[in-house]
Amino acid sequence: xxxxxxxxxxxxxxxxxxxxxxxxxxxxxxxxxxxxxxxxxxxxxxxxxxxxxxxxxxxxxxxxxxxxxxxxxxxxxxxxxxxxxxxxxxxxxxxxxxxxxxxxxxxxxxxxxxxxxxxxxxxxxxxxxxxxxxxxxxxxxxxxxxxxxxxxxxxxxxxxxxxxxxxxxxxxxxxxxxxxxxxxxxxxxxxxxxxxxxxxxxxxxxxxxxxxxxxxxxxxxxxxxxxxxxxxxxxxxxxxxxxxxxxxxxxxxxxxxxxxxxxxxxxxxxxxxxxxxxxxxxxxxxxxxxxxxxxxxxxxxxxxxxxxxxxxxxxxxxxxxxxxxxxxxxxxxxxxxxxxxxxxxxxxxxxxxxxxxxxxxxxxxxxxxxxxxxxxxxxxxxxxxxxxxxxxxxxxxxxxxxxxxxxxxxxxxxxxxxxxxxxxxxxxxxxxxxxxxxxxxxxxxxxxxxxxxxxxxxxxxxxxxxxxxxxxxxxxxxxxxxxxxxxxxxxxxxxxxxxxxxxxxxxxxxxxxxxxxxxxxxxxxxxxxxxxxxxxxxxxxxxxxxxxxxxxxxxxxxxxxxxxxxxxxxxxxxxxxxxxxxxxxxxxxxxxxxxxxxxxxxxxxxxxxxxxxxxxxxxxxxxxxxxxxxxxxxxx
Numbered sequence: 261x262x263x264x265x266x267x268x269x270x271x272x273x274x275x276x277x278x279x280x281x282x283x284x285x286x287x288x289x290x291x292x293x294x295x296x297x298x299x300x301x302x303x304x305x306x307x308x309x310x311x312x313x314x315x316x317x318x319x320x321x322x323x324x325x326x327x328x329x330x331x332x333x334x335x336x337x338x339x340x341x342x343x344x345x346x347x348x349x350x351x352x353x354x355x356x357x358x359x360x361x362x363x364x365x366x367x368x369x370x371x372x373x374x375x376x377x378x379x380x381x382x383x384x385x386x387x388x389x390x391x392x393x394x395x396x397x398x399x400x401x402x403x404x405x406x407x408x409x410x411x412x413x414x415x416x417x418x419x420x421x422x423x424x425x426x427x428x429x430x431x432x433x434x435x436x437x438x439x440x441x442x443x444x445x446x447x448x449x450x451x452x453x454x455x456x457x458x459x460x461x462x463x464x465x466x467x468x469x470x471x472x473x474x475x476x477x478x479x480x481x482x483x484x485x486x487x488x489x490x491x492x493x494x495x496x497x498x499x500x501x502x503x504x505x506x507x508x509x510x511x512x513x514x515x516x517x518x519x520x521x522x523x524x525x526x527x528x529x530x531x532x533x534x535x536x537x538x539x540x541x542x543x544x545x546x547x548x549x550x551x552x553x554x555x556x557x558x559x560x561x562x563x564x565x566x567x568x569x570x571x572x573x574x575x576x577x578x579x580x581x582x583x584x585x586x587x588x589x590x591x592x593x594x595x596x597x598x599x600x601x602x603x604x605x606x607x608x609x610x611x612x613x614x615x616x617x618x619x620x621x622x623x624x625x626x627x628x629x630x631x632x633x634x635x636x637x638x639x640x641x642x643x644x645x646x647x648x649x650x651x652x653x654x655x656x657x658x659x660x661x662x663x664x665x666x667x668x669x670x671x672x673x674x675x676x677x678x679x680x681x682x683x684x685x686x687x688x689x690x691x692x693x694x695x696x697x698x699x700x701x702x703x704x705x706x707x708x709x710x711x712x713x714x715x716x717x718x719x720x721x722x723x724x725x726x727x728x729x730x731x732x733x734x735x736x737x738x739x740x741x742x743x744x745x746x747x748x749x750x751x752x753x754x755x756x757x758x759x760x761x762x763x764x765x766x767x768x769x770x771x772x773x774x775x776x777x778x779x780x781x782x783x784x785x786x787x788x789x790x791x792x793x794x795x796x797x798x799x800x801x802x803x804x805x806x807x808x809x810x811x812x813x814x815x816x817x818x819x820x821x822x823x824x825x826x827x828x829x830x831x832x833x834x835x836x837x838x839x840x841x842x843x844x845x846x847x848x849x850x851x852x853x854x855x856x857x858x859x860x861x862x863x864x865x866x867x868x869x870x871x872x873x874x875x876x877x878x879x880x881x882x883x884x885x886x887x888x889x890x891x892x893x894x895x896x
Contacts, residue, residue, distance in 0.1 A: 295385035298337040299378050300449050305330055305357070306374035306504075307441040310367025318364060331358040338381075346384035353377045368510075371441070375507065389445040390498040391473040392540040393570075394527045400478030403471055407463060416482040426459050436483040440505040440517070444524055447476035448501075468566055469547075470540070481525035484518075489526060491519030500524040534575045534628035538621050541571030545597070549614050553607050564598040565844035572621070573842065575628060577771050581640045582627050588855065590620040595841070595848045602847050638783035642790025645771045649764040650798050653680075656760040658805040659824060660753055672753060679757030686758075687765030711840075714870075715759060717832035721825070721877060826878050833874040834860025837867040 305327060312323040335354050341347055357377060360370050382389055405414070411426070413419040416433035423430040433439065451472040454462030463472065493516060495503070500523055508520040544567035552560035572594060579587040597613040657680060664672050776787060840846045841864070849865035860871065 294337045294341050295381060295387050298334055298341070299381055299387055299389075300446075300453065301330055301334050301337065302374045302378040302381065303443070303446045303449070305334070305361075306371040306378070307438075307446065309361065309370050309374070310441065313364045313367050313370075316364050316366075327361055328358075331361050334358075341385065344384050346380065350377070350381055350384065353380065371506070372510070375504075379502075389443075390501040391448075391470070392543050393470055393473075393536050394497055395444070395473040395477035397474065397477040397481055397526060399471070400474035400476070403467060403475050404478050407466060408475070411459065416479065423459075430459075433479050434482045439480065439483045440509075440521075443504045444473070444476045444480060444501045446504075447479055448472050451475055468570075469544070470566075470570055477525055477527065480521070484521040484525035486522055486526065488518035489522035491516070491523075493519065494528070495520060495523055497527055500527055534578065535625060537571045537575050538625045538628070539571075541567045541594075542618055542621055544571065545594075545614055545617065548601070549607075549611060552601055552610055557601060557604065561598065561601045561844070564594075564601055568594050568598070568842065572624075575624070577645055578637060578641045579624055579628060581637060581644055584857075586620070586624055586627060590617070590624050592850065593617040593620045596850070598844075599848045635783055635786045638786035639790040639793075642772070642787040643794045644790075646768060646791050646794035647797060649768045649771070650794065651801070653760045653764045654798050654802050655805070655824065656828065657757055658802045660757060662805060664753070675751070675754040676757045679754035680761045683758045683761035683765060687762050687769065711836070714833065714836035717829045717836060717874060721829035721874065721881075829878070830871050830874045831860040833870040834862060834867050837870040838862055838864070841866065 308323060309327050312318060312320045312327060318324045331354070335351070335358060338347070338350050338354050341350070353373075354377065357370070357373050360373060381387070409420055411418075411420040411423040411430040412433055413423070413430075418430040418432040420430060431438070450460070451467060452462060452464045454460055454464075467475065493512075500520075503520070505517045505521050505524075509517040544563050548560045548563035548567060551557075551563060572590065576587050576591065579590070593613070594617050597610065597617045600610040600613045657676070660676055661673060664676065772787070772791070776784065837846065838860070841848055846866055851863055851865050851868065853861075853863040853868060855861055855863050860867075862868070
C-alpha cells in the first residue's frame with residue numbers, strides 16, 4: 261500500500277479528520293485540515309528523503325526534486341495555518357528543513373529534523389497521532405485480505421495479481437528498511453489518503469478509522485518477529501503509534517528495534533478497557549457533528565451509528581449491571597442525537613443533543629472505571645450475559661421438548677436436538693468467519709440479530725397458535741396421523757430450535773469476547789465463573805420446566821405453552837426492531853411509555869408498533885382458531 265513514488269498531485273486527496281487524544285474525555289475541536297496535511301507531508305519527507313541523498317550527492321534525481329517540491333508545498337501549508345503562538349517557530353523550522361534539503365544534507369539528519377518538526381506541529385494544533393481503541397491485527401488481517409492483497413499479495417511482498425504491470429509497482433510491505441521509516445500513524449494516514457497519480461486509492465469510504473488502524477498494525481507485522489515482543493521495555497500505545505523503528509534504533513540502540521517492531525504489530529490488548537471504548541464513542545461523535553456542520557449528512561449519520569455500535573454498545577452490558585437507568589439514559593441520548601441528524605435539524609440543535617449525550621457518556625465512564633472491571637463486576641457480567649441471552653432460547657427449547665415428550669413423540673426429539681446442535685455450530689462458525697475471514701462490523705451484527713429475531717418472532721407465533729389449535733386430544737391425534745409422522749412437523753420444530761439458539765449465540769460470543777478484554781487478566785476467572793454459574797442455572801431451569809410440565813394435563817399443557825410462545829413472539833418483535841434501529845436501518849421515535857428490556861418493551865413508536873402488530877396477529881389467529889373450533893363442534 262506504500263507506493264515507491266508519490267507525485268505532487270496526491271496532495272489534494274481526501275483527508276481524514278484527526279483522532280482525538282487517547283485519554284481525553286472532553287470534547288475537542290477538529291484540528292485544521294492544513295495541519296493534518298502538513299503533518300502527513302512531514303512524515304513522508306522523513307521517510308523518503310534518506311534514500312535520495314548519500315554523502316552530499318543525489319542518488320535519485322526524480323525523488324530529490326519531489327522532496328524539494330514537497331518542502332515548498334509544506335511551507336505554504338504552514339503559512340496558511342490559523343494563528344497560534346507556535347506558528348512563527350514552525351515556519352522557521354520549515355525554512356530550516358528546506359535549506360537542509362537544498363544543501364543535500366545527510367538523510368538521517370533531515371529525517372530527524374522532519375520528525376521533530378512534526379511533533380511540534382502535532383502538539384501546537386492538537387493533531388492526535390494515536391488510536392482511541394488499541395488496534396487489533398487479527399481484524400486487520402481479514403480487512404487486508406479483502407482490500408489490499410489483490411495488489412500487494414497475500415504476504416505483502418507486492419506480488420498480487422492486480423499489481424502486475426502497474427507503474428509504480430505496489431510497494432513491498434516486507435521491506436524492513438522501508439517500513440522502519442514509517443510509523444503506524446503514517447500507515448494509517450496512507451490508508452485514509454490514498455496517493456493520487458498512482459493506483460493506491462483512498463480507503464476512507466471503505467474502512468472506518470478503527471479499521472484503518474487495525475490494517476496498519478497488520479501491515480507492521482510483516483517485518484516483525486512476534487517472539488521479540490517480550491523485551492525489557494514496553495511502549496505505550498501513543499509511542500507505538502507515533503515512533504518509527506528507525507527512531508527507536510537511533511535513540512535506544514539496535515537491540516530495542518526488534519521488540520518495538522513486535523509490540524507495534526501486536527499492541528497490548530489489555531488497554532482496550534471501558535475508557536477506550538467510551539472515548540471512541542465520544543471522539544467519533546465529534547467527527548460526526550463536524551461532518552454535519554460541513555453539510556455531509558450521510559457521513560455524519562454513518563459516524564453516529566459507528567460511534568454507538570463500535571463503542572458504547574460493547575460496554576452497555578457491563579454498565580447495565582451497575583446502573584441500568586444510566587445505561588438507558590445514555591442509550592436514549594445517543595439515539596436522540598442520531599435522530600436529529602436523520603431529521604435534518606439545525607446544527608445548533610444537533611450540537612445541543614450531542615452535548616447532552618456526552619454528559620451521559622462521562623457519567624457512564626465514571627461508573628465503569630478506566631482500564632478494567634472489578635472482580636465482582638466481571639463475575640456479575642459473565643453471569644447475566646449468558647443468563648439474559650440464553651433464557652429465551654431455553655424457554656422455547658424446553659417447551660418444544662416437553663411438548664414432544666408429553667405427546668409420546670420421542671422420535672421427533674432427535675430433530676429438535678439436531679436443530680439446536682446445528683445452531684451451535686453455525687453460531688461459532690459465524691463468529692469465526694466474522695473475526696478471522698471477513699470483517700463484520702457492529703451494523704452487520706445488529707442487522708443479523710434484528711432479522712433473525714423478527715424471523716424467530718414469526719416462527720414462535722406460528723408454533724404458539726399451532727399448539728393452541730391442537731390442545732384437544734382429537735385435534736392432536738388427527739395431526740399425528742396427517743403430518744408429524746411424515747416429517748413435516750419435525751422440520752418445523754428443528755427450524756424453530758435452530759433460530760431460537762442461533763439468534764442468541766452469536767451475540768453472546770461477541771459480548772463475552774468484549775468482556776474478556778475489559779476484565780483484563782485479573783478478571784478472567786471471574787468471567788468464567790459467572791458464565792459457568794449461568795450455565796448451571798439455565799440447565800436447572802430447563803429441568804424444572806420439563807419435570808413440571810410432565811404433571812400437567814395435555815390440554816392445560818398445550819394452552820400454557822401456546823400462551824408462552826405467543827408472548828415470546830411479542831418479545832422477539834421488540835428486540836428485532838431495536839436491533840435494526842441500532843444498526844441504523846430504522847430511525848427512532850421516542851414516546852412516553854414504560855420500558856422493560858427483558859420483555860422487549862421500549863419506549864419507541866417503531867418498536868411498540870411491531871409488538872402491536874404481533875398482538876393483532878395473535879388476536880386474529882386465535883379468533884380464526886376459535887371460529888374453526890365452533891364449526892367443528894357444530895358439525896359433530
